[in-house]
């Protein structure tokens with residue numbers, strides 16, 4: 001399975017390598033064209049057909065070796081980007097996501113009231129008690145469905161960003177080492193531009209999550225309101241409930257890009273401040289490089305938006321959400337103690353459902369869900385596609 005996947009991604013990269021052969025040869029530190037010319041000139045002089053053929057073969061071997069090196073280098077660059085996503089970027093933004101979600105969908109007040117009602121039956125009237133349980137039902141599912149969506153969206157968004165950035169940086173490196181033609185003014189992506197771009201990963205955890213919670217809450221309410229707390233649920237019924245909520249949510253929301261990116265394309269000032277503060281420290285930026293940065297940032301954002309609204313993104317999101325749901329159900333199945341056809345009353349399922357929301361947002365190192373996403377074939381080929389896609393690249397290179 002893994003090998004197959006590897007081959008799928010590798011083939012995507014291979015196609016790209018073929019297309020950008022010359023640039024990549026240069027990137028590998030080998031001036032492939034130069035090697036060719038040398039042998040060509042040489043063979044013209046010698047005019048010995050046999051020798052020419054031999055040299056052509058040698059040249060071909062050299063080229064092949066250089067290409068293989070370039071391919072290997074590209075592959076390892078690509079792999080390092082996927083590791084950065086899991087080990088650096090995601091861990092830095094996931095805690096904010098969790099804090100914000102748990103702040104906005106706070107169950108502790110409800111559970112405390114219900115507990116005290118249990119200790120002292122005088123405190124709550126039956127009607128109040130039912131009211132609290134109803135609320136707990138809605139909020140437990142809201143929090144977990146939000147966790148499923150936001151973690152998946154954030155994971156895929158960061159992967160999209162890093163792979164777009166990775167491609168640009170790689171091409172920059174290749175170009176930097178190539179012979180710069182006279183009059184060609186060439187500036188690679190500045191650090192400050194890269195930081196400003198990456199800062200957009202903060203949007204969902206700090207701002208976008210509010211809208212996501214509001215919309216998921218509406219859907220959960222419409223599906224769950226009429227479901228009796230005493231009704232027994234088998235694991236298959238639970239899956240149905242999650243799918244119903246998901247369907248209702250997907251039908252009601254306009255598009256999910258609104259949760260991931262600000263509508264006007266501008267990062268709110270408090271979020272943008274962090275990345276500009278880092279730059280101010282090392283700043284010796286002139287006005288022209290600022291304008292250059294702005295143009296490049298716009299290009300990166302343009303590409304990101306294009307990926308987010310593409311069918312490929314919609315497909316990978318759907319597959320990722322399916323995988324996350326199956327993992328959630330797998331976790332929940334432990335409370336059935338192997339008897340998945342036994343029913344458990346909905347009320348009893350609420351605490352485990354709610355706590356799954358918390359498990360989803362653990363640190364990526366201990367987060368099974370993040371690992372499942374990283375290993376998902378669809379996610380891997382999606383990343384290879386974004387990394388190797390030439391969308392907008394030629395525009396940028398003109």
Ligand SMILES: *[C@@H]1O[C@H](CO)[C@@H](O)[C@H](O)[C@H]1NC(C)=O
Pocket residue numbers: 102103104106107108109
């Ligand atoms: C949830 O609300 C309780 C009060 O009802 C508060 O003490 C607690 O800090 C809140 N938790 C979060 C994560 O905001």
